Amino acid sequence: MTDQRPSWEDYFMELADIAAKRSTCLRRQMGAVLVRDRRVLSTGYNGPPRGMVHCDEIGCLREQMKIPSGERPELCRAVHAEQNAVIQAALGGVSPQGAEIYVTHHPCVICAKILINAGITKITYREGYPDNLSAEMLTEAGIELVKVE
Numbered sequence: 775m776t777d778q779r780p781s782w783e784d785y786f787m788e789l790a791d792i793a794a795k796r797s798t799c800l801r802r803q804m805g806a807v808l809v810r811d812r813r814v815l816s817t818g819y820n821g822p823p824r825g826m827v828h829c830d831e832i833g834c835l836r837e838q839m840k841i842p843s844g845e846r847p848e849l850c851r852a853v854h855a856e857q858n859a860v861i862q863a864a865l866g867g868v869s870p871q872g873a874e875i876y877v878t879h880h881p882c883v884i885c886a887k888i889l890i891n892a893g894i895t896k897i898t899y900r901e902g903y904p905d906n907l908s909a910e911m912l913t914e915a916g917i918e919l920v921k922v923e
Contacts, residue, residue, distance in 0.1 A: 782812055783898060786876040787922060790855075793817045794878050798828035799852055800837065802879065806855035808863055808894075810873040816866065818858025822851050844904030847882045856885040860892050870894060880921075883908040890915040898922060 780788065786807050793805030796819040808815040822828055829835075829851055836850055847854075853861070856877055863870050871893035880903040881889060889897065890911065896918040912919055 783876075783920075783922060786814075787878075787898065787900060789814065789817065790876045790878050793819045793855065795819075797821055797852075797855070798830040800829050800834040801843070804855040804878050806859040806875055806877045808859040808870055808873050808875050810870075815868050815870065815873055816859050816862035818853075818855045818860075818862055820852040820855045820858070823853055826851070842904075844882070847884050854882065854885050856881050857888055860888060874898065879903050880905070880919075881908055881912070883911065886911050890917065896920065 786809055789807045790805040793807065794803040795805070797803035797805070799820045802820070804820045806818045808817070836846070839849065841849060856875060859875060860870050863873075873894055874896035875889065875894050875898070877897065877899045879901040880899045881897065882903060882905050886908040894917060897912065898920045900922055902921075909919070
């Protein structure tokens with residue numbers, strides 16, 4: 775029976791994958807799980823702010839403007855998965871301080887700054903993201919980065 779149980783890392787990454795399935799982004803479906811002491815604090819996926827039209831309904835502004843991946847993230851309508859996980863924790867009155875986050879993709883620079891200020895201690899991710907400044911800032915902040923397959 776023990777051989778069939780996923781490791782904690784695999785378990786939380788699978789939850790991030792499930793969260794990503796809720797995404798309505800036309801470019802990249804991302805999911806995040808905020809965890810402390812092996813307990814899920816919150817989850818998030820990328821999509822527009824609450825009550826707004828989804829990109830899969832109106833199209834992708836970044837696609838229409840032909841913006842390459844990793845550039846000009848501020849022009850995306852979506853709230854990113856990591857941002858939503860931190861916001862959902864806050865709405866529930868749960869501090870992310872000292873937590874770790876499992877994400878399907880390496881955070882962009884905007885998410886990196888939010889995770890640094892939220893007190894996240896470790897980021898486990900599967901896919902890369904073309905944003906060198908993000909990686910530099912996370913390393914400078916002392917946040918442990920773990921890439922899994």
